[in-house]
Amino acid sequence: MAIILDGKATAAQIRSEVAAKTAALKEKGITPGLAVILVGDDPASRIYVNNKKKACAEVGFYSEEIALPATTTQEELLSVVDELNHRTDIHGILCQLPLPKPLDDKAVIAAISPEKDVDAFHAVNVGRIMLGEYRFLPCTPAGVMELLHRAGISPAGKTCVVVGRSNIVGKPMAMLLLHENGTVTVCHSRTPDLAAVCRQADILVAAVGRARLITADMLKPGAVVVDVGMNRDENGKLCGDVDYDNVEPLASYITPVPGGVGPMTIAMLMQNTLTAAGG
Ligand code: GUN
Numbered sequence: 151m152a153i154i155l156d157g158k159a160t161a162a163q164i165r166s167e168v169a170a171k172t173a174a175l176k177e178k179g180i181t182p183g184l185a186v187i188l189v190g191d192d193p194a195s196r197i198y199v200n201n202k203k204k205a206c207a208e209v210g211f212y213s214e215e216i217a218l219p220a221t222t223t224q225e226e227l228l229s230v231v232d233e234l235n236h237r238t239d240i241h242g243i244l245c246q247l248p249l250p251k252p253l254d255d256k257a258v259i260a261a262i263s264p265e266k267d268v269d270a271f272h273a274v275n276v277g278r279i280m281l282g283e284y285r286f287l288p289c290t291p292a293g294v295m296e297l298l299h300r301a302g303i304s305p306a307g308k309t310c311v312v313v314g315r316s317n318i319v320g321k322p323m324a325m326l327l328l329h330e331n332g333t334v335t336v337c338h339s340r341t342p343d344l345a346a347v348c349r350q351a352d353i354l355v356a357a358v359g360r361a362r363l364i365t366a367d368m369l370k371p372g373a374v375v376v377d378v379g380m381n382r383d384e385n386g387k388l389c390g391d392v393d394y395d396n397v398e399p400l401a402s403y404i405t406p407v408p409g410g411v412g413p414m415t416i417a418m419l420m421q422n423t424l425t426a427a428g429g
Contacts, residue, residue, distance in 0.1 A: 151398075151399065152375070152398050152399070152400075152401040152402060152403055152404040153301070153402065153403045153404075154403075154404065154405075154406060155297050155298075155301055155376070155403050155404065155405045155410060156406075156409065156410075157293070157297060157405060157406075157409055157410040157411055157412065157413045157414045158409040158413045160296065160297055160300055160413075160414060160417075161293075161413035161414050161416065161417035162413075162417075163300075164296065164414075164417040164418070164420070164421065165205060165208055165209050165417055165420060168209045168417075168420045168421055168424050169208065169209040169210055171424055171429045172209050172210040172211065172424060172429060173210060174429070175424070175427060175428070175429040176210065180427055180428060180429070181210070181211065181212050181239075181427075182210075182211045182212070182241050182242070182423050182424050182426070182427035182429060183211065183212040183213070183214070183237075183239045183240045183241050183242070183423075183427070184202070184206050184211055184212070184213045184214070184240070184241070184242040184243075184244065184268065184419075184423045185213075185214045185215075185216060185234045185237075185240045185242070185243045185244070186199050186202055186203065186213065186214070186215050186216070186244050186245075186246065187216045187218065187227070187230060187231070187234075187243070187244065187245040187246065188215060188216070188217050188218070188246045189218045189219075189220065189222050189227065189245075189246075189249050189250055189253060190218075190219070190220035190249070190250040191220065192248075192250075195246045195247075195248075198246060199215060199246050201416055202244070202416055202419060203215060205416045205417070205419070205420055206420070206423075209420050209424075211420070211423060211424075212239065214240070216230055216234075218230070220250040222253070224252075224253055224254060224257065227245075227249075227253060227258055228257065228258065228261050231243065231245070231258060231261045231262055232261065234266070235261075235262070235263040235266060240266065241266060241268075241423060241426040241427040241428075242266055242268035242419075242422065242423040242426045242427075243262050243263070243266045243267065243268070244268055244269050244419070245258050245259070245262070259271045259272055260272065260273065265285075265426065266426060267286065268286055268289075268419060268422040268423050268426055269286075269288065269289065269419075269422075270286040270287055270288040270289070270322075270422070271288070271317070271318070275288075276317070276322070279322050279325050279326075280325060282325075282329050285425065286422045286425065286426070287322070287326065287418065287422070288318060288319075288322045289414075289415045289416070289418040289419045289422065290318065290319050290323075290357075290378060290411060290414075290415045290418075291319060291322045291323040291325075291326050292326070292418040292421075292422075293411055293414025293415045293417065293418045294323060294326075294355060294376050294378070294411055294414070295326050295327075295330070296414060296417075296418065297376070297405065297410075297411070297414055298353075298374070298376075301403060303353070303374055303403065304330065305327045305330045305331065305332030305353055306330060306331040306332065307331065307332075307333075308332050308333070308352040308353050309332075309333050309335075309350050309351055309352045309353070310324075310327040310332035310333065310334045310335070310351065310352065310353040310354075310355070311334075311335045311337060311347055311348055311350060311351035311353070311354050311355070312324045312327070312334065312335070312336045312337070312355045312357065313337045313338070313344070313348065313354070313355065313356045313357060313358050313363070313364065313391070314336075314337075314338065314355075314356070314357035314358040314359070314378070314391075315336055315338045316357065319357040319378055320336060320338075320357050321336070323355055323357065323378075324336045327353070327355075332353065335347055335350070335351075338358075339358070344368070345365075345367060345368040348364065348368040348369065349368060349369065349370050350370065351369075351370060351373055352370065352372075352373055352374065353373065353374045353376070354369070354373050354374070354375050354376065355376045355378065356375070356376070356377050356378060356379055356390065356391035356392050357378035357379065357391065358379065358391050359379055359380075359381060359391065360379070360381065360391055361379070361381040361382070361383045361384075361389050361390075361391070362383065362389055362390070362391070362392065362393040362394075363379075363391050363392075363393075364377075364391055364392040364393060364397060365393045365396060365397070366393065366396040366397050366399075366400055369397055369400050369401065371400050372400075372401070372402045373400070373401055373402065374401065374402055374403045374404075375392055375397060375401045375403065375404040375405070376404075376405050376410075376411065377390035377391055377392040377394070377404070377405050377406075377407050377410055377411065378390075378391065378411050379391030379392070379407060380407060380408075380412060388407065388408060389407060390405075390406075390407030390410070392404070392407075394406065394407065
């Protein structure tokens with residue numbers, strides 16, 4: 151029986167800590183402001199953006215949604231970003247990804263001022279992560295670290311396996327574990343004998359986006375299992391990258407889906423926006 155790493159409860163705790171610090175900052179005349187750009191009408195992106203706005207309201211931030219049609223040109227989008235870069239009431243800028251075709255995610259990320267890049271996607275912030283000189287940590291890996299810290303789990307001296315190598319999760323996740331003295335292996339879809347590598351893990355982070363890829367036979371008994379996945383199975387049911395029902399009895403700690411890493415991502419976005427505002 152694993153201990154559940156309850157992201158929903160931990161995220162609520164972090165939001166209340168951010169709210170208290172925001173109240174103190176407001177007394178100095180600063181209200182953290184987050185601008186969220188949403189292009190097109192992707193339903194999943196709409197839900198994410200709504201959740202981000204709701205979290206902003208809860209912690210006492212100013213938030214502004216810039217909803218643009220899918221027909222927006224690259225130039226128009228870049229000029230919106232440029233204007234937000236210059237606004238003193240906006241401390242954080244986030245452009246919800248993916249953008250509709252043919253808009254270029256990379257060009258938009260590059261246009262956001264690194265000091266307002268609360269997703270930590272800009273090359274300058276990615277470079278800072280490599281160097282271990284963080285201002286903003288990318289929200290999902292930061293949320294995973296926070297969940298581990300608050301459960302008293304340290305990567306130091308542990309074998310950590312990250313399954314997935316995305317720029318948003320896998321790569322920075324590996325760096326954060328490494329900075330805390332984990333011994334880290336990054337695996338991916340072309341890793342031969344993925345199961346054998348996963349079985350080495352004291353801490354296993356699954357971030358591949360494949361429903362229930364991580365099965366019980368891939369686990370070292372007693373491992374800490376963190377599931378970043380958010381997938382739909384063949385029946386349309388929400389599930390993670392981990393075969394939860396069969397893995398949970400073997401794990402020491404495990405994150406559920408939903409209610410694990412997901413809520414932590416938004417809590418860390420609030421933390422980053424507070425940092426950007428000087429709180
Ligand atoms: N799309 C999926 N996840 C994210 C995220 O963390 N930030 C942004 N901007 N877009 C996303």
